[in-house]
Amino acid sequence: MAGTDGFDYRHLDVRVEGEVARATLNRPGSLNALDTLLVTELRDFFSRLASRPDIRAVVLGGAGRAFCAGADLKERPLGEAARSVADVLAQQRSIRDVMLAMRRCPQPIVAIVQGAASGGGFALALAADVRLATPDARMNAAFIRIGLSACDVGVSYFLPRMVGSSVASELMLTGRFLDAQRALVLGLVSRVAPLDELRVEAESMVADMLLASPLGLRLTKDALGLSLDAGSMETVIAMEDRNQVLCAVTEDFREAKAAFVEKRAPRYRNR
Numbered sequence: 001m002a003g004t005d006g007f008d009y010r011h012l013d014v015r016v017e018g019e020v021a022r023a024t025l026n027r028p029g030s031l032n033a034l035d036t037l038l039v040t041e042l043r044d045f046f047s048r049l050a051s052r053p054d055i056r057a058v059v060l061g062g063a064g065r066a067f068c069a070g071a072d073l074k075e076r077p078l079g080e081a082a083r084s085v086a087d088v089l090a091q092q093r094s095i096r097d098v099m100l101a102m103r104r105c106p107q108p109i110v111a112i113v114q115g116a117a118s119g120g121g122f123a124l125a126l127a128a129d130v131r132l133a134t135p136d137a138r139m140n141a142a143f144i145r146i147g148l149s150a151c152d153v154g155v156s157y158f159l160p161r162m163v164g165s166s167v168a169s170e171l172m173l174t175g176r177f178l179d180a181q182r183a184l185v186l187g188l189v190s191r192v193a194p195l196d197e198l199r200v201e202a203e204s205m206v207a208d209m210l211l212a213s214p215l216g217l218r219l220t221k222d223a224l225g226l227s228l229d230a231g232s233m234e235t236v237i238a239m240e241d242r243n244q245v246l247c248a249v250t251e252d253f254r255e256a257k258a259a260f261v262e263k264r265a266p267r268y269r270n271r
């Protein structure tokens, strides 16, 4: 039975069913542009996930024909003369903090990108752990097309690491759209299919993730984050060692081995 489970928002629709939260940006009239309320709700949602071990995975999508068109340019137009640098910085940081909360929350996030993912919307997609795209998906560093720097809200961190410096430079310097097929070839998205099929694929992917022990899944997301972050192989390998020791001493690991021998599914207790 799905419910909001305490995540009662206006611009973000959250449904929790079992161990999975499905979050949908819900401002289809403006292509789910990030207004102040939506940003606040996204930040609240992803921050609160840290204290919700009962929720083990998130599927993130957008209502209507787009994933997210980035910062809401109509709510408080960027470049408005009366705004102070401090004001602009505060708005900037609020969107950046959503991206950080997505990276820090222990649950893996599968993003379903349909239609446009522009500017801050592109950043949200990049901050997810896995991306699936509809055939009409198109993503761009829109910032550069409206007089801003394309190095914003994590895009200059994620994109070169994910697609390489050369393609990232092209996309960020031109603001050109990356279409679904090219994103698939570049490995930026894992699958391209119509929305209905992607929803099924997301469920199946999450179901496979939930086969992992709670600790194993959480530490895998941690280590993948560090791997993207750290330049040093030694640092990443040390983290792998530490994580594996932590998992190997759990009751869940003993249970998984017993379940394998007894040819049954493991019953994890997060211990």
Ligand SMILES: C/C=C/C(=O)SCCNC(=O)CCNC(=O)[C@H](O)C(C)(C)COP(=O)(O)OP(=O)(O)OC[C@H]1O[C@@H](n2cnc3c(N)ncnc32)[C@H](O)[C@@H]1OP(=O)(O)O
Pocket: 029, 030, 031, 033, 034, 069, 070, 071, 072, 073, 074, 075, 092, 095, 096, 116, 118, 119, 120, 121, 142, 143, 146, 148, 152, 153
């Ligand atoms: C820290 C973060 C910073 C940033 O994110 S900076 C980047 C901000 N974002 C952008 O610059 C992208 C702006 N939007 C667009 O370029 C286009 O849209 C798209 C490519 C995303 C989609 O184009 P199409 O499919 O032709 O749709 P449409 O007719 O342009 O938009 C449909 C309705 O959605 C509104 N809308 C679109 N993007 C935004 C936005 N970012 N803020 C507020 N409203 C937006 C439009 O105005 C329009 O509305 P109406 O039907 O009433 O004319």
